[in-house]
Amino acid sequence: MDFRISPKIEDYRSRIATFVEHELIPLESAPASFDEHENISLELLQRMREKAMAEGLWCLQLKPETGGAGLDKVGMAVCYEAMNRSIFGPVVFNSAAPDDGNMMLLEVVGTPAQKERWLQPIVRGDVRSAFAMTEPHPGGGSDPSMIQTRAEKRGGTYVVHGRKWFITGAGEASHFILIARTSDDPRYGLTAFLFHKDQPGWEILRRIPIMGPEEHGGHCEIAFTGLEIPEENVLIGEGQGLKATQIRLGPARLTHCMRWLGLSKRSVEIAQAYAAERTGFGQRLADRESIQLMLGDLALQIEIGRMLVMRAAWELDQGSFARKEVSMAKLHVANVLHQAADTGIQINGARGYSKDTVLEWIYRYARQARLVDGADEVHRMVLNRFLTSEGSDFWHWPVETNAASS
Template sequence: MSKDFDDLQTQVRRFIDEEVIPAEPELDEGGDEAVARLARLRAAAKTHGIWALGHPADLGGGGRSFMETVLLNEAIGRSHYGQNAVGTWSMQDSLMLREHASPEQRDRWLGPLVAGEIRSSVGLTEPEVAGSDPTLIRSTAVLDGDEWVVNAHKWFTTGANIAAFTTVFAVTDPDADRHRRVSAIIVPTDSPGYTVVRSVPTLGSRHSVTGDHCEIRLTDVRVPATNLLGARGNGFVIAQKRLGPGRIFHAMRWLGQMQRAFELMVARAHERFAHGSRLIDKGEIQRYIAESATDIFYHRAALINAAEAVDRGSPARLEIGMVKTRGAALLHDVVDRAIQVHGALGLTPDTPLEAMYRRARYARIYDGPDEVHRATIARLLGKDITLAPWTAGGAP
């Protein structure tokens, strides 16, 4: 860890708690005022020197290590808007472009993306087939002279309604091996034939200042052949490499949500009086507090172990799958207990808990449902038990 990391982490935590969280009610309302407020937060983050800290320095980012970035997400995750306010939301797409984009693509898209001047989106999931199996993709891209002709139907293309481009994953080689059929193609969202069909509501979430989950259609959309991202047929590999580290970042942001919910729970238990004593003095409430603290402690330890594995150059598929599945469940449990301690108040928007609860349920599905990750864990360990992180084969 860098010598200044503790101070930096404190600075990020203070910015989230003192500037982003107080802005949440206005950001939740949406509209022009919310957009302006978010823009002011981004400008403030840049002024404070905490913008895009995990992005590589050669892209204009902070150049922080993977472990430092993971731990910063703990503080950033305290607010749903944290990653948008400090520029970390673009990290997965920025790293994808940094590795696979041509010089021309980098010049056009990468700099503005890291600076927060444009938004990106990814078209991977399709309504007609299981989103957990990208080899089933039906969207197509056919090379016609020096242009790709793209036909696609995607949904949960997050941010497409405000994005400058969508990286569309489509079948370019239908007769190839199932893991080599798909390619990634950059499609500007203002291309003729590109349509945002609707913003898809999710668990009560409607329009968001940070971009909606969109259903999109591409009908005979033509883009230059040079818009191919990476090698032809390499779409599956690009998608998996993009998703892997992001799952750790998600899980670390969940930790920030857990900690915030825990703080609200303890504060409520101290201030609320019922049936002859404060809630903090009642055994059942003490159990909620103890179980939640233990869940947070164990999730944090597992996350650090997974981040260390990535830092060593390991694909860390086991560790990432474990923290993704268990972390989503623990997030739900901690927030659920916090709501219970708040009683009816916890069901209202007067606290952030009801929104946190909805997002916690969603966490068990995005970036791979629990069942897929558990199947991967079982398959890998079933073939070679020494891959377990606590064995000699899986240890540092």
Template sequence: MSNDINSEAREIAEKVEAFVRDKIFPFEKDPRCEDHGPTDELVQEMRALAREAGVLTPHIREDGSHLTHLETALVLRKSGLSPLGPLAVNTFAPDEGNMYLLGKCASPEQKERFLKPLVEGVARSAFFMTEPASENGAGSDPMMMKTTAKPDGNHWVINGRKTFITGAKGAKVGIVMAKSDDGACMFLVDLPDPAIKIERVLDTIDSSMPGSHSVVQIDNLRVPADQMLGESGEGFKYAQVRLAPARLTHCMRWLGCCDRAQEIATDYACRRQAFGKPLVDHEGVGFMLAENQIDLKQSELMIDWCASVLDTGALGTTESSMAKVAVSEALFRIADKCVQVMGGTGLSQDTVVEQVFREVRAFRVYDGPTEVHKWSLAKKIKKSNPV
């Protein structure tokens, strides 16, 4: 499959890797990397450097066309060598998935107003779908959506409550999912809006996403009818357009982070002496690094296979579910072993390994927990094998 990646994509990936290693690694110790994610000041400073280096939004060409999913996999993996890399080059979630969705489904007017500033890296976005479990709202089961959309003249009025909305604080573009009498809908909104109130920013295990994850109250939000994405009732269809590739691009970025963690742990194990020899020469340590190499390669192959399926034009929900499960679980094993190899140093913030461990642990939950994807796959297995 690697033979299907053309020279253009390889050159882009090489430029992205060089940029992230040279310009972005030093920012990992910047005090503007806060508990609720890097500040927007830091994000824009890094993006200015990426713009100057010609690597901003590298997976989207100037004419608006995209690299293939397989080519994107290589570029995003290189951007992920630092948790800050995807932010710097504008390949991070939720913006990357939102750009993909708008590129596929938005009208020309919507693209000019909402997509263009995202591609240019001057604005961030948020995807408002998940709802509080305490209110039996939409979480892993979007069919439980409680947020409503009611027509009122040439507007829609939206009411509801959302949670774990990544990047809501500081976002300029919002995609809001709500339920009309026809079914699920998506609306494009300018942010901030007084009708969308951030109740609180959650304290979570991860810290790589600007604005972190918010609980949001939507109170009589009025949205012009021409800001609906597509038609009323088609929201779930559009959600699948976004979610299948987005699950995979998460895998791509975090694979890059685990490449980096493995580099650091390997260097540590080869330099650190214990009981008369380098740590790597102790089988208990060397075997962990060997197992990591196997998991890294298997993750790469799973991502490339799934990307190739998406490139055929298939929706790829089954394949992306399998990739999400296999890769997120493998990456957690890798990050865990890197921490273990490094002992106390791996638990400290002296290196980025500690953060990679936290971020990858969170990845096993967002965009669908492992168990939900397995359950979905089991249902499809049963359907294809009726008794």
């Protein structure tokens, strides 16, 4: 593939980098910038979002007719990486999970009426959203075929009973996408629904305490006790819930990786700056071979991650689901993020373990990366399935058609 980016994408990347440097990174060192769950406070977030909108850096991933800039996945990879140089970046530019994936799904499969009712308020920044799929045992997690929450059709309405948990952002969300079982068909037994927080028949049982800093709205456990959803709020159609999850989760896994690369690079940046100024036993840390080996290896691993992300992004732009490529990127980049934060802390010593830098924030956040949207082991199994079915073709090169090469 041609790794050169267009002047348009470079312009967005450059302007995002300037915004992050001057508007967001200075906020990270002020305790007043954070809410009680260690994310940017909602009042400050609103002010920063208004600035991002004013500078034309809002919802770049969506089509112009939806309210975005029409970036393809390759362009998103470049821009999302730049956004997440700051821990506050993605949510300020309206490219943070779960809104990011929900907006892209609704843009692709929503009817005109559904887009107006459920998508546009998220695009405008008026509401937040959540994607309710994961369930406590014995329900579905990485394996959606295990989903237990059921939606029974009664006339023109579906009545939902069941439980979900670790639903990101549920505490602040107004718009929900719910995956529930409508039949026992192994392929067409799931359906995707839309519902609003004010509808009766459901409740948040608890905001689950977690190890790291939390997204706005936390990670919640939800009970459905007769939620009624009209049939016009079905996405794609009854029995198409598995298709909806596939459309959403492939790109969503990759956008996580795009953002994580930005945090990985930020961790290296903090480590480099400290190593350049800190001396001990008559020598700068930066001049020690052990430090050079640590940073050099990180530079390599991050670049490998960037190549895997770009390959997967390119495949998605060609119309492929890119399941193999996305799994490789997800597996590698999740581990690189953890390595980068850990190495940054090690080089900074006690300073890295303190809250004087964002390294400890990134470190706690990074541990979830190897779990969300499929644990490492799930993606290794996916890759083994492809290896078993494809054999040596697992490593094939795409070949240009005669028309493209002429």
